[in-house]
Amino acid sequence: EPEVTQTPSHQVTQMGQEVILRCVPISNHLYFYWYRQILGQKVEFLVSFYNNEISEKSEIFDDQFSVERPDGSNFTLKIRSTKLEDSAMYFCASRGQFFQETQYFGPGTRLLVL
Amino acid sequence: AQSVTQLDSHVSVSEGTPVLLRCNYSSSYSPSLFWYVQHPNKGLQLLLKYTSAATLVKGINGFEAEFKKSETSFHLTKPSAHMSDAAEYFCVVSALNYGGATNKLIFGTGTLLAVQP
Structure with a gap:
């Protein structure tokens, strides 16, 4: 069964450093998402991406964040200058073209900012 | 705006007994509702969806869930718990974006299910 993959599974970085989290969505999917889960809190929507542009973003997704689909298979989330409060599990998700289709999630990247 | 409320943060059951995880939703239109499960150190897996x-x-x-509009509920049940069911369960509603078809997911706070032998 096709699945969403994410790399790395864990990342430790110093405050102020840039990180790039990578995702490979399911190959025929058209809508892509990033969510995050701070330890002990609920999963929160960050951004959605369709047709090579952001279709919606949350208030969390400020200028420090960016997303890109550089090569037609990868979907990346970049944090330009990490803060301590960016420490979280980041999930990538994708879905097909129809509105009610299921979002399939990757296993997540645990980011720790020191 | 859409939201979901999971009424219990922790539920503990004995193996072989029924499971009930409660969820209430708020939506101004007919929602799409989901239950996702997260096993320790794993990603989010879809259990079921209502559309x-x-x-x-x-x-x-x-697992099964019943959509009850009159009660705005979408409780998750299973007749007989198994040890492997121990995980965190999230009730989720899909938010419409009338400017497009984003349908971002809005998660509840989660219910941690413990299954005792």
Whole structure:
């Protein structure tokens, strides 16, 4: 069964450093998402991406964040200058073209900012 | 705006006994509702979804949920718990974006299910 993959599974970085989290969505999917889960809190929507542009973003997704689909298979989330409060599990998700289709999630990247 | 409320942060059951995880939703239109499960150190797996077809939805691993509009509820049940069911369960609603078809997911706070031998 096709699945969403994410790399790395864990990342430790110093405050102020840039990180790039990578995702490979399911190959025929058209809508892509990033969510995050701070330890002990609920999963929160960050951004959605369709047709090579952001279709919606949350208030969390400020200028420090960016997303890109550089090569037609990868979907990346970049944090330009990490803060301590960016420490979280980041999930990538994708879905097909129809509105009610299921979002399939990757296993997540645990980011720790020191 | 859409939201979901999971009424219990922790539920503990004995193996072989029924499971009930409660969820209430708030939506100004007919919602799409989901239950996702997260096992320790794993990603989010879809258990089942409701998208305005049958109100009783069957999912994987023997779980089912019933959409009750009059009660704005979407409780998750299983007749007989198994040790492998121990995980965190999230009730989720899909938010419409009338400017497009984003349908971002809005998660509840989660219910941690413990299964005692």
